[in-house]
Amino acid sequence: MTKNIYFASDFHLGSPNYAESRKREDRIVAWLNFIEPTCSELYLMGDIFDFWFEYEKVIPKGFVRFQGKLAAMADAGIKIYFFKGNHDMWVRNYFTEEIGMEIISDELIIEKNDKKFYLHHGDGLGLGDRKYKFLRKIFRSPLCQWLFARLHPNLGIGIAAAWSGKSKKRAGADAVFFGENYEWLAVYSREILKKEHFDYFIYGHRHLPMDINLGNGSRYVNIGEWINYNSYGVFDGVNLELKYFKEN
Template sequence: MDKKIYFASDFHLGAPNYNESRKREALIVSWLNFIEPSCSELFLMGDVFDFWFEYGKVIPKGFIRLQGKLAQMADAGIKIYFFKGNHDMWVNDYFTKEIGIEIISDELVMERNNKKFYLHHGDGLGPGDTKYKFLRKVFRNRFCQWLFAVLPPRIGLFIANGWSGSSRIANDKKEVFLGEENEWLAIFAKEELQKAHYDYFIFGHRHLPLDIKLTNNSRYMNIGEWINYNSYGVFDGEELRLEYFNPKS
């Protein structure tokens, strides 16, 4: 495998404000420039945006530099996947039509170089968080989405941006390691291993870079977020690594 596969999540573009988001967008584009020569596939694993909703002919303004860079990479033959997160679950077909990005609604199971991967944003998995799991079903319900789409975009985006402002990222909430026995995505991964073997489980959503050995031949990696860590995963055909982007190094 001459080229590499990259995984990143939780850019939360749009939060906590325009200026900070623009700086982060520029950093992310710099990272994309850095990985592009070695990249065969790019997995954007949810919450790329702190809020996203596609109306029939309207999308949230901004983020044009990221979209332009992704379009350029896709045109160059790099396969790009976009996972729906809990903040951008209302992505529909805009990025597919305009850029050629494949949208993933839930999990993706795949094999690369005889390694089996289980990929998911991470929201709604594992024990607990029953309130969000209920809300996730409501937010993903087509009728509920239609009701929201009936609102004029100015009103709908105002409501959504207010909700987005209460997010963990917008409030700079720092996450701490809970111990392997309490990390709900590690618990979920161990339960899945009882059903089938996976070499790697890769999630976002947790906002904390983690690399946990589940068994002798299975690992759980959380690829973190891009406000505090600038972390990402990279698979070179032999090994999956958790890395951090420092444009000054």
């Protein structure tokens, strides 16, 4: 049986409320069951959780079906990579110790079957958005994480949930396609291509599934999100395809 590589992003588990998140979790687990027989590697490319912070002895409650499924897949020999997104940048070592996932902080470059991939969640790349880039550096700093860890989990997670809600209200442009020449991650990818060739640039973060031809055999693929699209990428060893999961 052919073994594929799968890419998914922006599950935002925990948002907007428990009931909706649980429905989405069930759908994601159904997808994982669907891909498991043909999966050799799974790349979870950021914002898997709407918020995540690991205290020394405490993690956010919930998502046990999702985590249990990932553990079973890892135990079966499937390699799983977890990219830090802007909503779950405070992942530390819990998933590595309990599941065996490899944590990726920024970009990851891989080569598969003579195809070269540039992988990144997508936040903080390209020109503009200086305010977020500044905040990203602060939030990712060890000092900021140490200070946040001093807060009681009830308070800390409550503050994070409020911040996440505000960020979603500012994200109304997610469904708007700006055009191939103005999508900032496509522009960023073209700048990289001036220095180094990649067959595929794969990102999440943007929330809008898209597949853009960058020329010279290179493509930009945004794998979308699971609130509206249930979209993902699959590489079968020859071609990369953007797909959409539909439950039976």
